[in-house]
Amino acid sequence: MNAPIPVSLLVNGEPIDAVILPRLNLADFLRDNLKLTGTHVGCEHGVCGACTVRIDGEIVRSCLMLAVQAQGASVETIEGLSDSGEIADLQAAFRERNALQCGYCTPGMLMTAQDLLKHTSVPDRRAIREHLSGNYCRCTGYQAIVDAVEATAKTRAERAA
Amino acid sequence: MKAAAFAYARATSVVNALELLAAHGDKAKVLSGGQSLMPAMNLRLLSPDILVDIGGLAELRGIAVRGDLLAIGALTRHVDLLHSPEVALHAPLLRDAVAQVAHPAIRNRGTIGGSLAHADPASELPACVVALDATIVVRGPLGERRIAATAFFNGIYDTALAPDELLVAVEVPVAGHGSAFFFHEYARRHGDYALVGLAARAVVAGDRFAELRLGFFAVGDRPLLAAAANRLINVSVTPALLAEATTALADELDPQEDQQASPAMRRHLAAVLLRRCVAALLARPELGVTS
Numbered sequence: 001m002n003a004p005i006p007v008s009l010l011v012n013g014e015p016i017d018a019v020i021l022p023r024l025n026l027a028d029f030l031r032d033n034l035k036l037t038g039t040h041v042g043c044e045h046g047v048c049g050a051c052t053v054r055i056d057g058e059i060v061r062s063c064l065m066l067a068v069q070a071q072g073a074s075v076e077t078i079e080g081l082s083d084s085g086e087i088a089d090l091q092a093a094f095r096e097r098n099a100l101q102c103g104y105c106t107p108g109m110l111m112t113a114q115d116l117l118k119h120t121s122v123p124d125r126r127a128i129r130e131h132l133s134g135n136y137c138r139c140t141g142y143q144a145i146v147d148a149v150e151a152t153a154k155t156r157a158e159r160a161a
Numbered sequence: 162m163k164a165a166a167f168a169y170a171r172a173t174s175v176v177n178a179l180e181l182l183a184a185h186g187d188k189a190k191v192l193s194g195g196q197s198l199m200p201a202m203n204l205r206l207l208s209p210d211i212l213v214d215i216g217g218l219a220e221l222r223g224i225a226v227r228g229d230l231l232a233i234g235a236l237t238r239h240v241d242l243l244h245s246p247e248v249a250l251h252a253p254l255l256r257d258a259v260a261q262v263a264h265p266a267i268r269n270r271g272t273i274g275g276s277l278a279h280a281d282p283a284s285e286l287p288a289c290v291v292a293l294d295a296t297i298v299v300r301g302p303l304g305e306r307r308i309a310a311t312a313f314f315n316g317i318y319d320t321a322l323a324p325d326e327l328l329v330a331v332e333v334p335v336a337g338h339g340s341a342f343f344f345h346e347y348a349r350r351h352g353d354y355a356l357v358g359l360a361a362r363a364v365v366a367g368d369r370f371a372e373l374r375l376g377f378f379a380v381g382d383r384p385l386l387a388a389a390a391n392r393l394i395n396v397s398v399t400p401a402l403l404a405e406a407t408t409a410l411a412d413e414l415d416p417q418e419d420q421q422a423s424p425a426m427r428r429h430l431a432a433v434l435l436r437r438c439v440a441a442l443l444a445r446p447e448l449g450v451t452s
Contacts, residue, residue: 002166022169022212025199044162045200046267058240058269064199065270068169069192069216115265133351134264 009070011036012080020067027051029067030077038078038107042136049135052108053077059115078107087114090152099148101139108135113149122157125150164202168211175220175300178327181213183302187324189213193236193275196267221274221329224248231333235274240265242273251335254293254360257344258285264352274328277313280320280383282417283354285346287314288384292360292376295333301326314383339364339371343438346378347430349421355379356422357430363442370394375438380431381415388413393439403439403448407432 004019011034018033025044030036030053042048044063051062054076081087087110093099100106109132116123116131123131128149129142137145172178182189190209192198193216201207215221221236224247231251233242239259242248248256255273262268262276262285276286277297290297290310297308302325310331313321322328336342346358357379364372373394375387389410396402416427433451440449 002168005169021166023164023166025163025203028163044203046196046263049264049266052266055269059266060270061196061266063203064195064267066169066192066195066199066212068171069195069214071171112266130351131265134266 005068007068007071009072010074012076012083013074018067022066022068024067025063026053026065026067026070026075027062029070030062030075033067036077036079038082040104040107042104047134047136048105049108049112050105052111052135054081054111054115059111078110081110081114089155090114090117090148093148093152093155094145097144097148097151099140099144105135105137105139109137109145113145113152116149117153117156120153121160122153123149128153162203162205164199165205165208167202167209169214170211171214172218175215175218175327175329178213178215178218179300179302179325181211182325182327185211185213189324191215191275191278191327193278194238194270194272195275196263196271197275197279197281215327226251226335229335229337231335233273233331233333235272235328235330237273239263239268239271239273239276243268252293252333253336254289254342254344254362255286255333257342258289258360261285261344261346261348261352261355261358267352273331277331278320278322278328280314280316280318281354282314282317282381282383283358283379285344285355285358285360285378288358288376288378289344289360290331290333290376291384291386292362292374293333294362294374295331297321297328298330298332299326300329305329307332311386316382319383336362337364339366341365341442343441345434345437347434354421357416357427357434359431359434359438361438361442365442368397368443370398370442373442375435377414377431377434379416380427381417385413387435389435398439398443398445398448400448403436406439407435410435 040050042050046064053062188210192212192214221234295310343361346355360376373390375390377385392406416424437449
């Protein structure tokens, strides 16, 4: 009982094999075992959004998923999105508009904002707020974050036109 | 916090899952999307000895129309309900409800079977299946049985499911001619659990309700199919009659006190929802306004 279990998955495109306890959640696996500490752990019960990662292209809470449940899945963390350049413009917009202060929520915000921008080309501010409603920021008051996401959406739409 | 230690078994089929449940009884919990179970375990409100993970069982996925029923597999996720053309056509109430369930990252994992089996009285889908007169399909060691949604919920986190049974599907009668739906909830913030909510299905004939099923949630220990609705069927609804129904509804509610709202506030909001629901379904805005 409670014995370690083998798990194989992709993390940011790299194959990972590990033997882990069932109780280890995906956020802690990424942070403690793989040293990918960009994924942050806030509330540990799915409310704050700081631990948001992508599984097979969809955003999920990594604190509400066991690492063993990621068997066979492709996990992407903020390190993956950042290193590939996928969100370079979004990160620049966050910097320019002071859309972060302490930075704790930022990886989850970027993950969730990029998810919105992938699905909706030019979301309005209400749609941005709704999509980000599960990601808490205790510093900015959100206005600057919404500004940064809106600006990125417009720039991307202009570039595509 | 972190979940306490537990053993983990990845079910390879429904039959295998049932064997695991039979072996471990009430010391086991079924893991589906985990969006309610994992928070409860992380908060140490629950400490099962073993989790039976059914997440990989393709046989429990999918949405299909069979005759006049919409069959929804237990592992169908909230995001699937949100985007399904079949759900939009035949049970749009479910689509409207899941748009209010938590946030995108939660809806990408949470499942309809998990939500129903969890039976949180403040959650949306239990009230929807009651309002839709759905049937819950469960499988156990003796085979399959069908339970009316109205008989499925026994109390807070308590259902008619036995520890050795698995919820495998939900069957919803498809929306017929004249069907109309209403869904609304009051919450402090978008995505939070409702203070009070209402999921309703009606059949409107002319200016009257031929049928009206009102599923209230967060007004008691389980979703409530309000008997007060019967006062509004096959009659011309006047403000006086609606006021009578609202008074009758108050007697059916047993709202909880918590940090979010007092019982009196929940009663008030339920009455407001009833009026707005009737006004919207009959397209008579004047009925939604309190005189």
